[in-house]
Amino acid sequence: EVVMTQSPATLSVSPGERVALTCRASQSVRTNLAWYHQKPGQAPRLLIYGASTRATGIPARFSGSGSGTEFTLTISSLQSEDFAVYYCQQYDNWPTFGPGTKVDI
Amino acid sequence: EVQLVVSGGGLVQPGGSLRLSCAVSGFKFSDYYMSWVRQTPGRGLEWVANIKYDGSEKNYGDSVKGRFTISRDNAKNAVGLQMNSLRAEDTAVYFCAREGLSWGYYMDVWGKGTTVTVSS
Numbered sequence: 365e366v367v368m369t370q371s372p373a374t375l376s377v378s379p380g381e382r383v384a385l386t387c388r389a390s391q392s393v394r395t396n397l398a399w400y401h402q403k404p405g406q407a408p409r410l411l412i413y414g415a416s417t418r419a420t421g422i423p424a425r426f427s428g429s430g431s432g433t434e435f436t437l438t439i440s441s442l443q444s445e446d447f448a449v450y451y452c453q454q455y456d457n458w459p460t461f462g463p464g465t466k467v468d469i
Numbered sequence: 470e471v472q473l474v475v476s477g478g479g480l481v482q483p484g485g486s487l488r489l490s491c492a493v494s495g496f497k498f499s500d501y502y503m504s505w506v507r508q509t510p511g512r513g514l515e516w517v518a519n520i521k522y523d524g525s526e527k528n529y530g531d532s533v534k535g536r537f538t539i540s541r542d543n544a545k546n547a548v549g550l551q552m553n554s555l556r557a558e559d560t561a562v563y564f565c566a567r568e569g570l571s572w573g574y575y576m577d578v579w580g581k582g583t584t585v586t587v588s589s
């Protein structure tokens with residue numbers, strides 16, 4: 365099983381700030397990585413797949429980078445609706461998710 | 470509008486069975502793999518199973534293999550998850566999700582979850 369880790373566990377930021385979230389895989393997953401965010405009481409929503417491709421309808425302030433074992437999700441200017449938990453997921457092998465990073469005010 | 474509506478959650482005793490259903494609309498169901506994913510506060514998000522667009526291939530996570538069965542009915546635009554021999558650790562919110570069309574098992578649309586509680 366590919367183990368995913370995310371850092372930091374919690375990030376306290378202000379609206380308008382630039383945010384960078386890190387995701388690491390226990391072995392190379394090439395670029396087979398997705399990012400989601402989840403708000404309380406809701407299902408996760410796909411933001412990025414293929415490590416860097418934005419999903420349909422996702423604003424350009426979200427960008428993904430990385431390959432192999434280290435990945436970054438960057439939010440260029442945090443909006444109020446972006447406060448959520450962010451998860452990475454690898455799908456190079458059977459899918460596994462990271463534990464999440466909570467982005468709060 | 471793409472919609473995935475999950476039903477069938479509830480309280481069940483250890484060793485019991487439960488069937489979840491996911492009714493989909495707004496897209497050509499028979500073109501997509503479908504997945505079930507569950508979430509608990511302690512273990513986070515866990516992929517449970519998926520099924521190929523024509524039902525010819527089914528894959529399961531190790532923790533549910535041999536106990537859960539995924540199925541689909543393309544005529545009814547529905548996917549199901551039959552859960553047998555349920556354990557306390559199967560307690561979770563279960564999500565139905567559509568997989569993306571690009572290579573690999575990532576989930577591009579999710580339904581609202583349904584809660585399954587396994588307890589005596």
